[in-house]
Every structure is written in structure tokens, then in C-alpha cells.
Amino acid sequence: xxxxxxxxxxxxxxxxxxxxxxxxxxxxxxxxxxxxxxxxxxxxxxxxxxxxxxxxxxxxxxxxxxxxxxxxxxxxxxxxxxxxxxxxxxxxxxxxxxxxxxxxxxx
Numbered sequence: 001x002x003x004x005x006x007x008x009x010x011x012x013x014x015x016x017x018x019x020x021x022x023x024x025x026x027x028x029x030x031x032x033x034x035x036x037x038x039x040x041x042x043x044x045x046x047x048x049x050x051x052x053x054x055x056x057x058x059x060x061x062x063x064x065x066x067x068x069x070x071x072x073x074x075x076x077x078x079x080x081x082x083x084x085x086x087x088x089x090x091x092x093x094x095x096x097x098x099x100x101x102x103x104x105x106x107x
């Protein structure tokens with residue numbers, strides 16, 4: 001995913017980004033993120049769907065992140081294999097909206 005984003009001309013996202021509360025408690029470790037733009041890109045393997053506890057944690061985590069200004073993009077294997085142009089367009093649009101001065105997006 002990271003390579004596909006960079007190959008498409010997007011800035012390289014950070015990997016395994018820790019997000020904490022104001023008091024320092026860990027809320028999440030994001031798969032990929034554009035921290036300044038508050039964009040979280042998550043790959044949802046099948047265990048996120050079939051493990052009920054994981055599913056509940058994912059919902060709570062996403063609720064906290066979106067409540068604190070993050071845009072969460074959840075991707076599946078199907079997205080990676082069949083919808084990458086749409087995913088890249090979405091991320092490019094969000095980066096332009098959230099970081100309008102980013103020179104890497106002028107291309």
C-alpha cells in the first residue's frame with residue numbers, strides 16, 4: 001500500500017504511527033498515516049471481520065480518532081487488488097484539503 005501511494009506521486013506515509021490521548025495513553029497504532037493531515041489508512045485483514053472483540057475495538061478506535069479530527073480510511077484486500085485508483089484519488093483529495101501547502105501534491 002505504501003509503495004502504491006508513493007508510486008502514484010503521493011508523499012510517503014508514516015508507518016505504525018502511535019496516537020495517544022492528551023494524558024499520554026495509547027489509543028491506537030495506525031498502519032499508515034499522514035500525521036499532519038490526520039489521515040489514517042488501515043488495512044483490514046479478515047480477522048477484523050470475524051473476530052468479534054477485534055471488530056468492537058476497531059469501532060471504538062475509529063470513533064475516538066474521528067472525534068479527534070482524523071479521517072480513517074479502512075481498506076480490504078479487494079480494495080488493494082481492484083480499487084487502487086479510487087483509493088489513491090481519495091487520499092490525494094484529502095491531502096489537498098487538509099494540507100493545501102504540500103508541494104508534493106502539485107504534480
